[in-house]
Amino acid sequence: MFYLLKTEPSEYSFAHLQKDKQTVWDGVTNPQAVKYLREMKKGDALVIYHTGGERRAVGTATVVSVDASNPKVPAVTIVAGKPLATSVTLDELKTRKEFAESPLLRQGRLSVVPLTDVQYRVLTGK
16 A cells, blocks of 8 residues: 655654654544554555645655554554655646545645555656
8 A cells, every 4th residue: 555644844854754764653633544544554655745835745655563552543653765756746746637536635634645556656756
C-alpha cells in the first residue's frame, strides 16, 4: 500500500526526518486519518508532504512498524527515504486526473491519505 503523510515543515520537515533517520508518526487525531494509520503495514511506501505555505510532496519514507495497541492513537514508526527528484505542488495535483477522486483534494484537512499505485508513481516518478 501507499500513503501520503502531511506535516507542517516548521514543526517537523522532511529534512528533520532525514536527520533523525527514523521517527514515530503519532499524534494524529482525525478518525479517518487514524483509520489509515491503523491499516498501515511494515514495508508500506510513504510520500511526505509539506503543508502550510509549501503545499508540496517532497520526499519518501517507509513504514517500519505499526503499534495499534491503542486504537485511538496508533504509533507508526517510519524510516526516511529520499527526497523527490522534483517536488510536486498541490496546484499541479489539482490538474491531474489521477487525483480527481483523491482524499488529498477532496478532504484537504486529512493528514494521512491513501494513494493508488498510479498516484504514488505520479508523485515519485517511479
